[in-house]
Amino acid sequence: MTIQPSRGLIVLAIAAGVIAAVQSGTAAVKTRADFDKAFDFRQMHTYGWSEKPGYVMVARTPQDDPEAIQKVAEPYILDAVKAELPGRGLTAATAAPDLTVTYYLLLTIGDSSQTMGQFLPPVAQWGIPPFAPSTTWIKVIPMGSLVLDLISKGQVVWRGVGEAEIKADLNLDKRAALVREAVREILKRYPPKK
Numbered sequence: 001m002t003i004q005p006s007r008g009l010i011v012l013a014i015a016a017g018v019i020a021a022v023q024s025g026t027a028a029v030k031t032r033a034d035f036d037k038a039f040d041f042r043q044m045h046t047y048g049w050s051e052k053p054g055y056v057m058v059a060r061t062p063q064d065d066p067e068a069i070q071k072v073a074e075p076y077i078l079d080a081v082k083a084e085l086p087g088r089g090l091t092a093a094t095a096a097p098d099l100t101v102t103y104y105l106l107l108t109i110g111d112s113s114q115t116m117g118q119f120l121p122p123v124a125q126w127g128i129p130p131f132a133p134s135t136t137w138i139k140v141i142p143m144g145s146l147v148l149d150l151i152s153k154g155q156v157v158w159r160g161v162g163e164a165e166i167k168a169d170l171n172l173d174k175r176a177a178l179v180r181e182a183v184r185e186i187l188k189r190y191p192p193k194k
Helices: 007-024 066-088 172-187
Strands: 030-035 046-059 099-115 135-152 155-165
Touching: 030 172, 046 066, 066 099, 066 172, 135 172, 155 172
Parallel strands: 046 099
Antiparallel strands: 030 155, 099 135, 135 155
16 A cells, blocks of 8 residues: 655645745846857966955936945955856966956846736727727836856856846845855856856
């Protein structure tokens, strides 16, 4: 006789797995990368930072101070890149680096909305009288993007981008963890697969 788990137990196990995946933030950062297809990344072994390692651009409120944000965020970005690049085949240069790294942190507001009638097909047979569209749902989303550029001889040869929703109630430790996750996910795409 085989004992089968109850349906309730299976549903509970699935729900626990979904909650664990959502809470761990596994899908929190969306990434993409682009690169120079003619560039030989196999010859790159060292990296160094640009004279100015990065830039912060903010388009949220007039009160946002990019310099203050950079003072807080930059150490986390630099440490995360320093931790990830050796695993990608690049070590810190002691002289002229093969690749120079620059980051851009972009903070903005995105939105998503729906209007009445948005999902109805435009056919007269439905018998629905024409009406003026009006917004029935809107969500304002604080968004952040981290861009990492790898530069050789003054030309960007690889660019990775990570985007995530930034919740206003995140404390500094959670924001730092989000930066580390973004860098890790972005650099998973280096070296590029041809």
